[in-house]
Amino acid sequence: MTETVGELIRQSKEQLADTSETPQLDSYLLVSEVLSRSRAWLIAHADESVCSVDQTRVQALIARRHAGEPIAYIRGSQSFWQRDFYVTPDTLIPRPETELLMEITLARFDRQARKVVDLGTGTGALAVSLAAERPEWQILGTDVSADALAVAQKNAEAIPNVSFLQSSWFSDIQGQFDLIISNPPYIRNADPHLEALKFEPARALTGGDDGLDCIRQIINSCHEHLAPRGSILFEHGYDQQEAVVQLLEKSGFTKVEGFSDLQGQPRAVIARSDNLER
Ligand SMILES: C[S@@+](CC[C@H](N)C(=O)[O-])C[C@H]1O[C@@H](n2cnc3c(N)ncnc32)[C@H](O)[C@@H]1O
Numbered sequence: 001m002t003e004t005v006g007e008l009i010r011q012s013k014e015q016l017a018d019t020s021e022t023p024q025l026d027s028y029l030l031v032s033e034v035l036s037r038s039r040a041w042l043i044a045h046a047d048e049s050v051c052s053v054d055q056t057r058v059q060a061l062i063a064r065r066h067a068g069e070p071i072a073y074i075r076g077s078q079s080f081w082q083r084d085f086y087v088t089p090d091t092l093i094p095r096p097e098t099e100l101l102m103e104i105t106l107a108r109f110d111r112q113a114r115k116v117v118d119l120g121t122g123t124g125a126l127a128v129s130l131a132a133e134r135p136e137w138q139i140l141g142t143d144v145s146a147d148a149l150a151v152a153q154k155n156a157e158a159i160p161n162v163s164f165l166q167s168s169w170f171s172d173i174q175g176q177f178d179l180i181i182s183n184p185p186y187i188r189n190a191d192p193h194l195e196a197l198k199f200e201p202a203r204a205l206t207g208g209d210d211g212l213d214c215i216r217q218i219i220n221s222c223h224e225h226l227a228p229r230g231s232i233l234f235e236h237g238y239d240q241q242e243a244v245v246q247l248l249e250k251s252g253f254t255k256v257e258g259f260s261d262l263q264g265q266p267r268a269v270i271a272r273s274d275n276l277e278r
Contacts, residue, residue, distance in 0.1 A: 003055055005031065006046030012062045019066050026071055030061040033075050069199050081129040085155050090147035092204040094125035097261045098183050100268050101235055102129055104259055105181065108231075108270070111136050115227070118142070119169060119182040119218060122204060124152030124162070126181060131162035140177075142167045145203060169218055176227040183235035184214035211237055215244055219251050226273040233270045241266035252276045 003011075012027035020026050028039045034057045035042070035050070050058075064074050072078040072093040078085055080094035081102055087093050114137045118127040121141030131139045139162040143149050149164045156162045167173050185204055187194060188211040197205055207214045215234055222232060232253070236244045241258045248256045253271035261267040 003050055004046060005035070005042050005048050005050055008050055008055065008058055009042065009046075012058065015062050016065055019068065026065055027062070029071055029075060030065065031058055034058045034061065073199060078123075080123075080125040082132065083129070085123045085125055085128070086151055087123055088147070088151055089199065090145060090201060091123045091151050092200055094123055097263075097265075097267055098125065098235055100259060100261050101126060101181060101183060101233060102133075104233060104268060104270060105130060105179070106133060109134075109179065113137065114178040115176070116140070116179045116181060117173065117177045117225070119180065120144075120184050120204075120214070121152050121164065122148050122183075124155045124164070126183065127152065127162050127164075128156045128159055130181075131156070131159050135161055137161060139163075140165060140173070142169075142173060144168045145201070148201075148204075169214075170221045170225055173225060176225055176230070178227050178230050180218075180222055180226060180230070180232045182215075182218055182233070184218060186211045186215060186235075186237045186240060210243070211240060212243055212247070215240075216247060219247050223251075223273070223276045226276065228273070230273040231270055232273070233268065235268050236266075238265040238267065241269060244269045 009027050009031055013023045016023035016026050028042060031042060032039055034054050061074055070093055072087050073089055076086060078087050078093050081099055085094055116137055117140045119142055121127045121143050124141050127139045127141030141152055141162060141164045146166050149166055152164050186207045187205045189206050189209055234244060245256050245258060248271040252275055254274045255272040257270050258266055259268040
């Protein structure tokens with residue numbers, strides 16, 4: 001049966017009403033994806049008919065969304081900071097709260113040449129965005145997952161000052177950095193919120209019984225990789241700031257400072273390496 005654009009959007013919205021918090025937006029995004037048209041075009045051409053092949057393609061995407069798959073995996077992209085990033089099920093979907101690490105970094109560090117490493121780079125959201133904002137810096141993005149690194153590499157096309165390396169935290173990293181930045185896995189293994197994140201790789205999410213295993217491992221192995229007066233910056237869970245501050249202070253870091261995101265949730269900590277034993 002021939003359907004119009006408007007009818008397809010209306011049906012898709014109805015089908016997603018019980019599973020998605022944003023059924024209308026999702027319907028527009030998925031119909032846009034199949035028809036390769038903007039949302040404005042869909043609205044202006046609501047009476048235009050859609051061929052049966054495209055109707056079937058839309059229905060297949062709506063079924064995936066209905067099963068709970070995040071829209072970013074269905075479309076294969078997610079916007080972060082100033083650009084769209086390819087995402088696959090091998091990568092965490094970049095989150096808006098992680099933009100806090102961008103804001104802190106750009107506010108604190110000027111354009112002078114620096115060496116920066118982004119540990120657990122995933123799609124490369126932080127590494128690529130920083131490289132684009134600071135062409136004078138040399139950024140290394142690392143991940144334990146070769147599949148995630150292939151996605152990051154694709155996201156970095158045409159950006160010359162970012163490179164990637166497969167490494168479990170510092171195991172294969174040489175040299176020292178002025179800034180170590182990381183949004184590591186930090187969710188507790190038994191956290192009930194993990195059910196809602198089941199489409200994302202567990203490797204990108206969980207950080208042991210208290211969620212802090214990765215942050216501990218990075219702090220314990222970073223000393224020799226920080227330049228004198230270097231800095232380390234972490235994203236962490238909303239209830240982990242005090243613990244992260246303590247871990248950094250116990251490890252000899254100074255000027256340890258916490259930050260909250262736009263929702264007022266404690267979300268990031270930065271510290272300096274001035275008195276570290278190496
Ligand atoms: C929370 S995700 C962050 C991804 C990306 N930086 C972002 O902010 O969107 C954590 C990343 O750490 C990586 N990871 C997990 N264990 C690791 C390890 N031992 N060494 C390096 N990377 C690791 C995961 O593969 C994942 O890409």
